[in-house]
Amino acid sequence: MSREQTAFRVGAGAVAITTSTVLPIFLTGALAVQISAELGFDPAGLGLVVALYFGVSALVSLPVGKIVERLGSGRTSRIAVLGAATFMLLTAGLARNYASLVAILLCGAWCNVMGQLSSNLTLARSMPAARMGLSFGVKQASVPLATLLAGVAVPAVALTVGWRWAFVIGAALALTSLAAAPRGSGPGAKDRTVPEDRATAALSVIGAAAGLGAASATGLGIFLVASAVDRGVDPGPAGLVLTLGSVVGLLMRMLHGWLADRRTGGHVAVVAGCLLLGAAGLLLLAVPGPVPLIVGTVLGFGLGWSWPGLLQFAVVRLNPSAPAAATAIVQVGVYAGGFLGPVGFGFLAAHASFTTAWIVAAAAMVVAGVGVLLGRRMLLAHTRRSAGVVSAERPSGGTRHSRVSG
Numbered sequence: 188m189s190r191e192q193t194a195f196r197v198g199a200g201a202v203a204i205t206t207s208t209v210l211p212i213f214l215t216g217a218l219a220v221q222i223s224a225e226l227g228f229d230p231a232g233l234g235l236v237v238a239l240y241f242g243v244s245a246l247v248s249l250p251v252g253k254i255v256e257r258l259g260s261g262r263t264s265r266i267a268v269l270g271a272a273t274f275m276l277l278t279a280g281l282a283r284n285y286a287s288l289v290a291i292l293l294c295g296a297w298c299n300v301m302g303q304l305s306s307n308l309t310l311a312r313s314m315p316a317a318r319m320g321l322s323f324g325v326k327q328a329s330v331p332l333a334t335l336l337a338g339v340a341v342p343a344v345a346l347t348v349g350w351r352w353a354f355v356i357g358a359a360l361a362l363t364s365l366a367a368a369p370r371g372s373g374p375g376a377k378d379r380t381v382p383e384d385r386a387t388a389a390l391s392v393i394g395a396a397a398g399l400g401a402a403s404a405t406g407l408g409i410f411l412v413a414s415a416v417d418r419g420v421d422p423g424p425a426g427l428v429l430t431l432g433s434v435v436g437l438l439m440r441m442l443h444g445w446l447a448d449r450r451t452g453g454h455v456a457v458v459a460g461c462l463l464l465g466a467a468g469l470l471l472l473a474v475p476g477p478v479p480l481i482v483g484t485v486l487g488f489g490l491g492w493s494w495p496g497l498l499q500f501a502v503v504r505l506n507p508s509a510p511a512a513a514t515a516i517v518q519v520g521v522y523a524g525g526f527l528g529p530v531g532f533g534f535l536a537a538h539a540s541f542t543t544a545w546i547v548a549a550a551a552m553v554v555a556g557v558g559v560l561l562g563r564r565m566l567l568a569h570t571r572r573s574a575g576v577v578s579a580e581r582p583s584g585g586t587r588h589s590r591v592s593g
Contacts, residue, residue, distance in 0.1 A: 200368045205302050216410070218345050220412065222282075230536040238530035240260045242526035244522035261309075264309065267302035275355070277291045277374070285449045319499070324444020364472050388565060392569035397494075397517060398522075407432065454498075460556070461551060463556035464551075466492060469545050471487075472484070
């Protein structure tokens with residue numbers, strides 16, 4: 188790593204890029220009360236637009252991963268930020284009804300995917316190995332950071348000068364992040380001396396389970412404010428509760444990364460534990476009262492939605508030769524969960540109650556934790572088989588260290 192391209196610059200740039208590109212959808216969720224009052228849609232409509240956004244993200248994840256590998260993270264990260272800023276300005280100026288809001292958000296979904304994968308590639312190729320786990324934890328802290336900014340936007344902007352100005356400010360922040368963007372990597376030929384070992388079947392199972400967990404946890408950032416308002420909490424305090432949860436989630440994602448650098452394995456098992464314990468937080472959100480709301484938000488963000496960076500770190504350790512393409516496999520599942528979760532949650536909230544929606548989300552998160560444990564078993568079996576094959580091919584005593592441990 189060059190003197191100019193320090194670890195701090197790489198990490199800070201990855202956070203800036205990821206936060207900027209994920210901000211549009213979380214602004215939409217946090218400002219849903221104000222936006223829906225003007226454009227005319229209910230919680231089911233909010234769930235549909237968020238679901239479609241992540242559905243498009245799932246569809247483009249694999250091809251965008253290949254583009255990022257081909258063009259390099261330096262170029263694609265800047266393309267993603269410029270795209271996100273453009274679509275936030277279009278939302279502020281041209282979203283005059285529900286249909287136009289949906290169209291603008293869907294057209295900009297690729298920006299989030301490209302921002303995520305380009306940041307993964309930057310960290311995988313530019314960050315020292317001893318700080319890799321922390322760097323992914325910090326990078327994934329950008330998601331609760333985006334939620335935090337969106338929550339602050341409710342009392343500070345939406346309730347004062349209007350929700351459209353929140354998107355204008357978001358676009359300005361995105362453009363500012365270009366100055367912090369790291370150089371990243373350029374286009375590079377595939378290193379054929381490093382065998383690809385993506386354990387596709389195991390990663391697909393883990394991705395599907397992570398998608399179910401994401402489907403459950405998405406409700407935290409998208410529906411928490413609307414749910415609290417439905418219980419009689421004023422929009423301002425509800426936005427502050429969302430801000431609290433975002434801070435907790437941000438800190439926990441960084442803590443997971445810091446601890447990962449000090450473990451020799453067990454990262455996927457920790458992900459499963461977070462999902463199983465985080466379900467308790469979602470269940471508390473089904474209980475009336477301010478105390479369950481606050482405790483449930485803290486547990487939900489602190490456990491149930493704190494694992495994505497740790498999961499991506501484990502995947503990168505598995506396939507260092509093509510980290511963007513490998514993480515794209517898991518991201519397909521996560522984005523698919525982002526598609527199914529909001530529309531299901533919104534449907535339950537609109538046709539049953541927010542209480543029912545939170546209970547179902549908690550149950551789904553338990554199933555997700557069990558699924559991750561199953562995928563971990565497959566991953567460990569794959570690693571043992573791969574080590575046995577290499578040992579058979581190297582009778583002279585050559586060794587091969589596993590790049591990942593569940």
